[in-house]
Amino acid sequence: MTKITLNGREVEADPTKPLIHACHAGGVDVPAYCYHPGLTPVGSCRICQVEVKQGEAPARVVVACRTPVAEGMVVETESPRAHETRRECLEFLLKNHPLDCPICDKAGECDLQDYAYAEGQGEGRSVEPRRRLDKRKSLGDVIVLDEERCVLCSRCVRFMEEVPKTPQLTVGGLGSRSVIETFMDRPLTGNYQGNLADVCPVGALTLKPFRFQARVWNLKKTPSTCGECSRGCATSVEVLRSGDVKRIRPRYDAEVNTWWMCDTGRFAFEPLNVEGRITGGLARQGNTVRPVDAEDAAAATARILTAERPAFVAVTPWVTQEEGQAIRALAAEWKLPTYLVSPAANGLEDDLLHTGDPAPNRRGLVELGFQAKSPAEVLALLHSQSAAWLVGERMAALLGAANLAAVAGHKRVALFDVLPVDGPAIEVFASVPLYVERAGTWLNVDGVVRTLQSSRPLPSGFPTLERLISLVSAAARPQGAALR
Amino acid sequence: MVIVKRKELSFAERLYLPEIFRALSLTFRNMFQREITRQYPEEPLPKTEVTRGQPRLVELEEGSLACVSCGLCEAACPAYAITIDGGETENFIEREPKLFEIDMLRCILCGFCEEACPKDAIFMSDELELAGFTRKGLVYGIDKLRRPRAALQKRIDYVYRINDRWRNSSSTH
Amino acid sequence: MTVTLVTLLKILVIYGGLINVAALMTLAERKVSAWMQFRIGPNRVGPWGVLQPLADGVKFIFKEEFTPEGANKFLFRIAPMLSAVPAMLTVAVLPLAGDIAIPKLGTFDLPFFGPTELGGITTNLSITDLDISVLFVLAVSGLSIYGIILGGWASNSKYSLLGALRASAQMISYELTLMLSLLSIVVMTGSLDLREIATSQATIGQWHIWTQPLAFILFVVATFAETNRHPFDFAECEPELVGGFHTEYSSMKFALFFMGEYCAMAVMSGLTVTFFLGGFGVPFWPDAPWFVELPAFLAKTAFFLFLFIWVRWTLPRFRFDQLMGLSWKWLLNLALFNLFLTGLASALGWF
Structure with missing residues (x-):
């Protein structure tokens, strides 16, 4: 030093x-x-x-x-x-920087704007007109370049060279005509283009999916963890007016992802803005399905799991350690096997961040004692055993909603997922919050603890998954029995 | 310390009655004076350029809004009456409001939005009357807020005049 | 039979008239106050707003009946009635005009009663002629305090309770002055019958306002306090007590309190006229027929009703301690003094 x-x-x-x-x-x-x-x-x-x-x-x-x-x-x-x-x-x-701030997406988190506001002068002294360049130059599917706003800092050029090591950008032209461009105007490729908008100190490089979607000061930013692969990059989940997730950005974490994250995780917020969620749950009686509150759904689940054998519990890798532990305790009490529905590798693996394994908490759940089984194996179990408790978001997606609906009616399945699935075997459904709405921890592929925080308030009557599990546990006990 | 000398009252004054009769005679005489009431809906008050009515959005000659949904009025609004969602357009100005709502029940007609607007897109009109049957009906969207520039010209000229010192060659236009 | 029918008819006409007077008073209150403040007043409902009371009535009927939590439901409900009814009862003994001779109308075959001879009696324009009507008036008008106290107490609200307490203290205090000032008149005329008191002032020179000016002033001041009117309206003093005893009242219950107040005003004005301004007597026309006497009475009463409004929009409200001080330190003593003088004069046989 x-x-x-x-x-x-x-x-x-x-x-x-x-x-x-x-x-x-x-x-x-x-x-x-x-x-x-x-x-x-x-x-x-x-x-x-x-x-x-x-x-x-x-x-x-x-x-x-x-x-x-x-x-x-x-x-x-x-x-x-x-x-x-x-x-x-x-x-x-x-x-030559345009006075675009009212339109610019960077306004509010722009270094140039901040410093100009703090130190700059109120008026320009220049008598020549500003240079006019292309304001809407598309650089591939992710990035739009506004050449007028660019201050030619070359952060984006160096990022492409140094981080994903796929040099695609360069500073072209001479003098005041210098602009950032790709070779032969080819679109940008690679899974790390989104970081360009983050490194850009001004609003020259903007994300197409976020373009003009929200003013950044209206976004509530919550530190969270990316749920798209087992790396568990530190992210900031940014929610507009307690509603939609508008943007996910990397958060500096020296141990895991430093400043970067991949586009797979960055643009995975669309499924987080689901519509048609129900509060509480659904219960099936014969062919009729009626809405019930969370307590009733939990009680019905407890009835199934205590009455039927053979039965099993399966969770998805988005279940947190805390929730997994509670499920394991419950399953041990009822002597049920616990499985982890383990998605197959998605082939997005690279040597920078993405692990190719879309299961964010695989390591943690396996360490807790969940036995990893492929979706096909879990489906086979559903057909062979008489009852099951399927817990966790994306359960229907992993197993296939059609496959779940095809399970025969005499099987008794309790499904705890985000969106209900209609099938004769699905006797109980309980709504669970998404991982961006829950608090908890995951273990990433290297065993590093990743924390989750709730980024938007849950509607009333919408219990957290931990609360749901404790409701199931409480419903299985005789009335008045002491909890542990 | 100040010692206030109270005026010594005469018996008549202490009796209070003469004063009562004077007051009664005053009110009685007032009964025959001319009324100064204005019969409001039929005789509205004259509206001046200083009148701060409800905020309205400026519609440009080509039919588009001047607003670029920058959100500064939303941020400036002390009553949180404004909600804006932006979106992309093909125009030269790439951004336009997809949703621009002013909750007129919340609006306090303070004019901060007008002051905050960098694009001269929102002005306090001279429209004052506001009534509705539902709360939702008084949340005005773009369709209810847009006014041709000509309709707001008086106020625009006034604002330009009083803001002259801020507006010079290097301004937004 | 005729007497019964005539009495029923009188009850109908006089109470109908009283309620209309109360309704018109609400309009007059607003109109007069408007004129005094260079305003126009109600002018939307009917020509010059004369149908305003009707609109107000409709509004009152359709307003939400609200009973506050923790209120004594029964007392809360009957309090407005207890307030309005005594005020209206007193009008029963007010002599509104002199004798009316009803000619023989012939014999009619009435259902249930068979052939009945109608007409041929002489009656007068008051619902009943009580020879102790002064006592009746004072006794019954004193009852209206119960409505106010119960209303204030049953509301389960501090404002109501404070308003009711003030009202009771005030009305008890001023009732003394009111009665003592009247006693001098009773001593002078030697009668407790309102009609006799009225007819005893046959000429304008015999009006008690000239013979008993002090009693007149005391009585008028006391009526203001008795009816809870400005400048003595502490029972509903807005800046301090919101609405006073009727803070929690709405809809027709509130309207009943309101009506009670205006009825009380009308009755008190009628009493003032009867005691001090010759009642239904027409100045300079001693033997006027009843249809002249009635308008004369109404006109005199109307002046006092106007006085109520006039004073309200002229004088500021007293302080409560000033109000009580005025009553106990001044008015009561003056009334006693006046009674003493009247009694002395009477004993010495001066009249």
């Missing part, structure tokens, strides 16, 4: 990182557009200039992202000279 003086304060700095990293670590907000902690610094935007005095030499203004840390460095980030230099730099950056 190297000792430097940052704004009159002695701080320890990592000598392998550039000066701007030490500034940020020391709690000093130095603006940065081209610098990204996950990418090689290039020093192209020049906005991170600070005043540095080293030894006896007079103080110089340098770009903090390209200056190595040296012992005894005296850094002033708020000196008038540093401010003035940054302000001049900002004026050049804004010279």
